[in-house]
Amino acid sequence: EAEPTPPSIRYNQVAYHTGREKLINITAEGDFAPIAFSVFDDVGGEVLAGTTGTNQVWTESGEYVTTIDISAIDTEGNYTLVANGDTIDLTITESGYEALSDAAFKYYYFNRASTEITAAYGGAYARNSGLPDDVVIVHPSAASPTRPAGTIISAPKGWFDAGDYNKYIVNSGISTYTLLAAFEHFTSYFQGRNFDIPESTNQLPDLLDEVKWNLDWMLAMQDPEDGGVYHKLTGLNFAGIIMPEDYTADRYVVQKTTAAALNLAAVTAVAARIYADYETQLPGYSAQLLAASVNAYNWALANPTIYYQQPADVFTGEYGDNNVTDEFQWAAVELFITTGDQTYGNAINISAIGNGVPFWGYTAPLALISIAAHESDLAGAIDVNAANAKLLETVDQLKTKVNGSPMRVAMGSGDFSWGSNGQASNQLMLLLMGYQMTGDESLLSAAFTASDYLLGRNATGYCFVSGFGDTPMLNPHHRISEADAVAAPVPGMVAGGPHSGQQDGCTGYASNAPARSYVDTWCSYSTNEVTINWNAPLLYAFTALHIFQNN
Numbered sequence: 238e239a240e241p242t243p244p245s246i247r248y249n250q251v252a253y254h255t256g257r258e259k260l261i262n263i264t265a266e267g268d269f270a271p272i273a274f275s276v277f278d279d280v281g282g283e284v285l286a287g288t289t290g291t292n293q294v295w296t297e298s299g300e301y302v303t304t305i306d307i308s309a310i311d312t313e314g315n316y317t318l319v320a321n322g323d324t325i326d327l328t329i330t331e332s333g334y335e336a337l338s339d340a341a342f343k344y345y346y347f348n349r350a351s352t353e354i355t356a357a358y359g360g361a362y363a364r365n366s367g368l369p370d371d372v373v374i375v376h377p378s379a380a381s382p383t384r385p386a387g388t389i390i391s392a393p394k395g396w397f398d399a400g401d402y403n404k405y406i407v408n409s410g411i412s413t414y415t416l417l418a419a420f421e422h423f424t425s426y427f428q429g430r431n432f433d434i435p436e437s438t439n440q441l442p443d444l445l446d447e448v449k450w451n452l453d454w455m456l457a458m459q460d461p462e463d464g465g466v467y468h469k470l471t472g473l474n475f476a477g478i479i480m481p482e483d484y485t486a487d488r489y490v491v492q493k494t495t496a497a498a499l500n501l502a503a504v505t506a507v508a509a510r511i512y513a514d515y516e517t518q519l520p521g522y523s524a525q526l527l528a529a530s531v532n533a534y535n536w537a538l539a540n541p542t543i544y545y546q547q548p549a550d551v552f553t554g555e556y557g558d559n560n561v562t563d564e565f566q567w568a569a570v571e572l573f574i575t576t577g578d579q580t581y582g583n584a585i586n587i588s589a590i591g592n593g594v595p596f597w598g599y600t601a602p603l604a605l606i607s608i609a610a611h612e613s614d615l616a617g618a619i620d621v622n623a624a625n626a627k628l629l630e631t632v633d634q635l636k637t638k639v640n641g642s643p644m645r646v647a648m649g650s651g652d653f654s655w656g657s658n659g660q661a662s663n664q665l666m667l668l669l670m671g672y673q674m675t676g677d678e679s680l681l682s683a684a685f686t687a688s689d690y691l692l693g694r695n696a697t698g699y700c701f702v703s704g705f706g707d708t709p710m711l712n713p714h715h716r717i718s719e720a721d722a723v724a725a726p727v728p729g730m731v732a733g734g735p736h737s738g739q740q741d742g743c744t745g746y747a748s749n750a751p752a753r754s755y756v757d758t759w760c761s762y763s764t765n766e767v768t769i770n771w772n773a774p775l776l777y778a779f780t781a782l783h784i785f786q787n788n
């Protein structure tokens with residue numbers, strides 16, 4: 238008979254914070270007796286001792302779980318926890334998330350298309366330029382009278398979507414929005430932040446330089462003739478394990494869709510109002526963004542049900558979305574905030590805007606976030622209170638989940654789909670949004686407690702952010718990290734995360750249970766890829782936690 242696996246200690250491998258709850262879990266597949274534990278400071282003095290209490294079963298992991306609360310230790314320092322024959326290192330600090338926030342940002346620079354990454358800014362991850370995307374073929378699915386199939390257009394720059402080298406407008410929408418929302422909510426922080434990118438010496442905040450890299454590409458994805466927006470810029474197939482400089486396959490723009498037009502309309506409307514404050518640095522850019530937004534929105538109104546359909550000769554990511562009610566509302570909200578034009582105000586229907594956690598295919602919560610952030614400008618024009626109540630309903634549900642969960646995390650039933658760590662990051666963003674709206678400290682508390690999940694206090698034992706933690710994710714499905722000469726992956730990237738689909742058919746999964754169905758291998762594109770849309774809420778959340786801890 239096989240020995241049951243010994244209980245494992247699951248903890249935040251990056252940092253616990255002074256003044257905040259500090260939780261550690263012990264988990265095992267089988268039930269286990271109470272376990273004695275001690276915590277020692279860095280000179281070997283015992284500062285806390287105890288015995289674990291009752292175990293609970295966490296349905297999502299199928300494991301027995303108990304929680305150790307060491308919040309009573311509230312002095313900065315390095316500690317060790319000894320329990321069940323294991324010793325783990327713990328860090329307690331006033332401010333432990335700054336480096337992670339910076340790295341989450343820098344990921345976007347590392348994932349830039351059409352440029353070299355220099356040693357000055359990329360260190361060991363310097364690489365040659367690739368995928369210039371200045372010769373892009375209009376695919377038959379995207380043909381129009383003025384741009385028939387085979388027409389050559391130019392659409393350089395942008396960020397690679399993920400571990401692949403393609404660029405998708407729908408996923409760029411939520412990603413770029415989330416970075417811009419971080420800028421709108423924490424403007425002075427980002428105005429003062431130097432992220433060490435090539436543009437750091439210019440007069441624009443680095444975040445806006447980085448986002449402009451992607452906005453410039455998004456603008457080039459619009460057909461100037463009719464305002465329609467191509468759904469993606471892609472090779473016909475996914476590339477092999479190669480560096481950008483070795484990519485030689487033809488590139489295409491594929492099909493104009495309603496979802497693409499609305500994602501571009503929403504994001505360029507947000508960008509237009511933000512870059513308007515930098516007219517001196519970027520003359521005319523804000524106006525260009527707004528014109529693109531209006532043209533895309535009008536195209537969508539005239540073509541409201543053009544859904545993505547993968548052509549027979551194209552095999553890359555789809556980001557297909559057959560329900561664009563949420564995108565219509567989101568675009569109208571952003572255009573109304575930016576212009577005050579009642580044409581857009583009349584299109585807003587708060588009762589049609591859903592709440593919940595956003596993802597690339599569901600952007601309604603992004604509209605609620607923007608309304609909350611601009612409530613004083615909107616009061617009287619739309620029912621701001623109803624919108625805020627919806628957002629706060631979701632926030633309250635998340636807090637209840639954290640407090641009721643056997644592992645004291647926000648992740649639970651229904652949260653473990655492809656990209657579950659994007660879900661976990663967006664949950665944090667919403668809790669932190671709720672805190673900004675209400676000043677309710679219990680929401681900030683819940684966000685700190687739930688933030689442990691991504692950093693190791695989860696059912697896999699991995700710190701899911703590359704370059705951080707004692708057991709970091711090491712083998713992401715990220716072509717640059719896999720093909721380059723550096724052993725360690727590009728830092729600051731969050732893995733897709735566990736979910737039971739296992740669509741990649743890889744071996745080595747720890748379990749079929751949703752919260753444990755994860756494998757840290759290149760092979761596992763369904764659990765171990767990285768993307769711009771999962772890193773964006775990671776960046777938002779850990780930056781916000783850092784800022785609030787230092788207020």
Ligand code: G3I
Pocket residue numbers: 398399400401553554555556596598654655656738762766767768
């Ligand atoms: O929306 C349903 C939900 O209602 C249901 O409960 C759940 C059950 O599994 O499934 C949900 O749909 C999933 C959807 O993602 C949204 O989470 C699908 O099963 C799942 O297959 C789908 O996965 C997408 C994946 O591409 C495959 O199409 C991911 O969201 C998406 O992030 C991922 O995107 C890829 C790009 O195509 C290419 N570039 C890399 C990128 C990341 O892997």
Ligand code: 9MR
Pocket residue numbers: 399400401475554762766
């Ligand atoms: O490598 C691809 C990854 O970047 C995509 O997100 C993923 C989405 O389905 O697909 C991966 O490509 C796989 C393909 O879909 C099936 N054959 C194996 C490929 C990975 O090696």
